Amino acid sequence: MAKQEDVFKTIVSHAKEYGFVFQSSEIYDGLSAVYDYGQNGVELKNNIKRYWWEAMTMLHDNIVGIDSAIFMHPTIWKASGHVDAFNDPLIDNRDSKKRYRADVLIEDEIGKIEEKINKEVSKAAKRFGDSFDEAMFRQTNPRVLEHQRKRDELHERFAKAMEANDLAELKQIILDYGIVCPISGTRNWTDVRQFNLMFKTEMGSTADGAMEVYLRPETAQGIFVNYLNVQKTGRMRIPFGIAQIGKAFRNEIVARQFIFRMREFEQMEMQFFVRPGEELKYFDFWRQTRLRWHKALGLGDDKYRFHDHEKLAHYANAATDIEFKMPFGFKEVEGIHSRTDFDLSQHEKFSGKKIQYFDPELGESYVPYVIETSIGVDRMFLTVLCSSYEEQQLEGGDSRVVLHIPAPLAPVKCAVLPLIKKDGLPEKAREIQHRLRFDFNCHYEEKDTIGKRYRRQDAIGTPYCITVDHQTLEDDTVTLRHRDTMAQERVSIAEAERILKEEVSLNSLLRKLL
Ligand code: ATP
Numbered sequence: 001m002a003k004q005e006d007v008f009k010t011i012v013s014h015a016k017e018y019g020f021v022f023q024s025s026e027i028y029d030g031l032s033a034v035y036d037y038g039q040n041g042v043e044l045k046n047n048i049k050r051y052w053w054e055a056m057t058m059l060h061d062n063i064v065g066i067d068s069a070i071f072m073h074p075t076i077w078k079a080s081g082h083v084d085a086f087n088d089p090l091i092d093n094r095d096s097k098k099r100y101r102a103d104v105l106i107e108d109e110i111g112k113i114e115e116k117i118n119k120e121v122s123k124a125a126k127r128f129g130d131s132f133d134e135a136m137f138r139q140t141n142p143r144v145l146e147h148q149r150k151r152d153e154l155h156e157r158f159a160k161a162m163e164a165n166d167l168a169e170l171k172q173i174i175l176d177y178g179i180v181c182p183i184s185g186t187r188n189w190t191d192v193r194q195f196n197l198m199f200k201t202e203m204g205s206t207a208d209g210a211m212e213v214y215l216r217p218e219t220a221q222g223i224f225v226n227y228l229n230v231q232k233t234g235r236m237r238i239p240f241g242i243a244q245i246g247k248a249f250r251n252e253i254v255a256r257q258f259i260f261r262m263r264e265f266e267q268m269e270m271q272f273f274v275r276p277g278e279e280l281k282y283f284d285f286w287r288q289t290r291l292r293w294h295k296a297l298g299l300g301d302d303k304y305r306f307h308d309h310e311k312l313a314h315y316a317n318a319a320t321d322i323e324f325k326m327p328f329g330f331k332e333v334e335g336i337h338s339r340t341d342f343d344l345s346q347h348e349k350f351s352g353k354k355i356q357y358f359d360p361e362l363g364e365s366y367v368p369y370v371i372e373t374s375i376g377v378d379r380m381f382l383t384v385l386c387s388s389y390e391e392q393q394l395e396g397g398d399s400r401v402v403l404h405i406p407a408p409l410a411p412v413k414c415a416v417l418p419l420i421k422k423d424g425l426p427e428k429a430r431e432i433q434h435r436l437r438f439d440f441n442c443h444y445e446e447k448d449t450i451g452k453r454y455r456r457q458d459a460i461g462t463p464y465c466i467t468v469d470h471q472t473l474e475d476d477t478v479t480l481r482h483r484d485t486m487a488q489e490r491v492s493i494a495e496a497e498r499i500l501k502e503e504v505s506l507n508s509l510l511r512k513l514l
Contacts, residue, residue, distance in 0.1 A: 008327040011389050012258050014401065018460050020044065020385065021259060033255030033263040040460050041381070043411030043441060045266075048380050049245050051409065051506060052268045055293055055513055056243040063241035063270065064234055068222025070247060071203065071213050079350035080221050080343060081315075082214075087194040089170055090253045093181035094188040101254050102170045102192045105179050106158050111329070113151040120144050159310065167192040197250040199263075215249035220372060222246070223271045224343045227368075228355055231273075238357055238368055239282065241272040245377070257328060259378040266377040273368035275359065276341065282371045283318045283338040289513075290336060290373050291322060296512040297406045299387040305330060315342030322375075324383045333383055334375035341367040384409060388461060403461030404484055406509070412462045413440040413504040417453050419469040421446050429468040432478070432493060440504055458483055463504060466496055 015021040019038035023030040037045050057065050077083050089102040120143055125132045138144055154177065161169040171192045180187055198217050204210035216222065223242045230242050245268045252261050259265075274282045287306070295301055302325075309319040318338040323330040344367045348355045356365045388404040407413070416433040418425035426446055436442040443462075445453050450467060457465055467479040472493075480496045481488045491499070502508065 004327045007389075008258075008386070010391075011327070011386055014389065014459070015041070015258075015385060020460075033252060033261065035259050035262060035378075040411040044384065044405065044409060044461075045377060045381055047409040047411075047506070048377060048384065049266075049268065051509060052293075052375070052380075053243065053245060054506060054510060056241070056270055059510060059513060060241065062236070062239060063243055063272075064230060064236070065243045065245075066223065066226055066230060067246065068219070068226060068244060070216050070249075072216060072221065072225065074211065074213055075350055076221050076225060076347070077198065077214050079346040080224075081346070082198060082217060083196075086198055086217060087196050088253050089167055089192045090195045091171065091174065091192045092190040093184055093186065094190060095186045096181050096184035098181060098183050099253055100181070102167075102174060103158075103162060104254065106154070106170070106173055106177075109177055109179055110151055110154055110158070113147050113154070117144055117147045117151070120147070165194075167194065195251075195253055197252065199249050199251055216247075217250050218248050218374070219244045219246045219267045219269045220271060220374065221343070223269065224347055224370075227271075227273070227344060228353075231357065238359060239272060239274045239278070241270050243268070243270040245269075259382055260326070260328075260331065262378055267374060268377055268380075269372065269374045271339075272371040272373075273357070274371065275362075276366055276369045279338045279340065279369040279371060280318060283336065286371050286373050287320055287336050290334060290375075292513060294322060294324075294334075296509055297384070297409070299383065299406070300325075303383075303387060307332070313337075315339055324379075326382065327386055331379075333379045334373065337372045337374070339370045339372055341369050343370060344368060400455055400458050402458040402483065405461035405463075407463040407504045408506045408509045410461045410463050410504070411441065412443050412457070412460060414464045414466060414500055415443045415445055415453070415457045415462050416466045416468065417444075417450060418446050419450060419467055423470065424473060425468050425470070428472055429466075432466060432468065436497065436500070439501060454481065454486075464496075464500055 018040060020041035022036045022038055024034035024036050025031045053065065056063050090099055091102045091105070092099050120141065121134060121137060124137050124141070125134065154173070157169075157173055160166075161173065168191070171189060174189060175187065178187065199215040200212055201215065202210040203213045223244055226242070230236060231240070246266065247264060248267045249264050252263055255261055255263060272282060272286065291304060291306075294304055304325075305323050307321040307323050307330075309316075309321070313319070316337050317340055320336050321332040322334040322336070324333045344355045348367065355367060357368050358365045384405060385403070390402050390404060391399065392402060393399050414436060416429045416436070418429040429446070430444060433442050433444045445456075447453075454465060461483070463483045465481040467481065469479070472478050476493050477490050478493055478496055479488050480491050480499065
């Protein structure tokens, strides 16, 4: 079996070759951790955004959307804590000249110990077969216990250092555990320093009068500062939510793993305002609701897991990540946070404006509590891409690359292909394409053999191909080819249209959520 890193590399080159994702500024040798979406990528990305937006705003009567500006008053970032605390601890290796996040190096070390434990467990599972009692094995096997002790010790030391913002201790942990630079293999580390992730720029014409502003590192603050506007003008009653999709910018220290960690990316965030004291009930509701949204795509239920945070940000009283099994391990795709009244209270304090809700049922005013769901569009894109990619060996020694993208998210829903380029077949095919294109993205293609055209459509994840032949001219029937099974069926044009509408529409996905 191919190594997971190789699989990932192949997926990255496929994404480029088929117009999904390009390196930004490529002809100038690229800009690190910035990417452009190509002709197919933008369609997939838009479909992901639409799936999220409609699930939020159309399936919930009490959620509305906004689109706030990227530039905001700089005091907002003071109030939110980003100016003082939106930092990552960085460390350099003097030999490779590579920069790392100290916390990530340590987390990876913890991951390695966990891997050792899992290896012991799976080895034993094989040895004992059906009679294997995993819980018992984990509790009693001396090697597993030793690894667990090491892991817990490291985890506790790490959590304490992060909590106390103790940079010297972070470095000491790296030294004590003999963590080496993956490039140079040495332990020649610099001290750990804090690094603020916000991009700064200036607004205004003269240097003197210019105001220093930030590119927003998250979209959430745009929602908080519009809480009153939306609540009043929309006459919203608690509980209610505000959703937003938009660009965010972070000067990430370590920018690897393709579109997993970018410096310019897009977020889909929803802040749900609730009565104080009811936040944990809604936290649980959103935790389940969001997982259902992911699973409805059918990428594989075993690819998701929750990672509950033990160490909470000072403003949060519950937090979890939805992690997805990427080729490089389980990684965060979405965060769900119970943020208490921290943000709104901070904005009250810094703006001097009262930001409260009068609850008619209770007959009192309060600062609402907030549950946030925050997901990266690009990471979501990556989950779809990675889990859909398949290289298939076919009968007769042939092979194909197919993207099993969930049909409602596929960039192109259907390709209409005349079998040959003459005898009126192109005209008939065009006629069908023109009829279908009002409902979904439908392409026409006549170049190359039909087999080659099928392969090209498989490679971009087109769920259906409609082939027009001489019989079509006689009886208005076509061949409908299914991407995943490669099965072909003879159906009327009207029937093909019906099947397509049912299978590729976003509705089919949204219905699974209720
Ligand atoms: P990480 O720990 O991976 O840096 P985070 O916990 O800082 O992520 P949040 O601040 O919770 O992330 O942001 C919410 C979501 O935004 C994440 O779950 C992720 O999907 C997305 N996201 C955050 N940073 C990036 C980035 N640099 N590139 C792409 N997506 C990102």
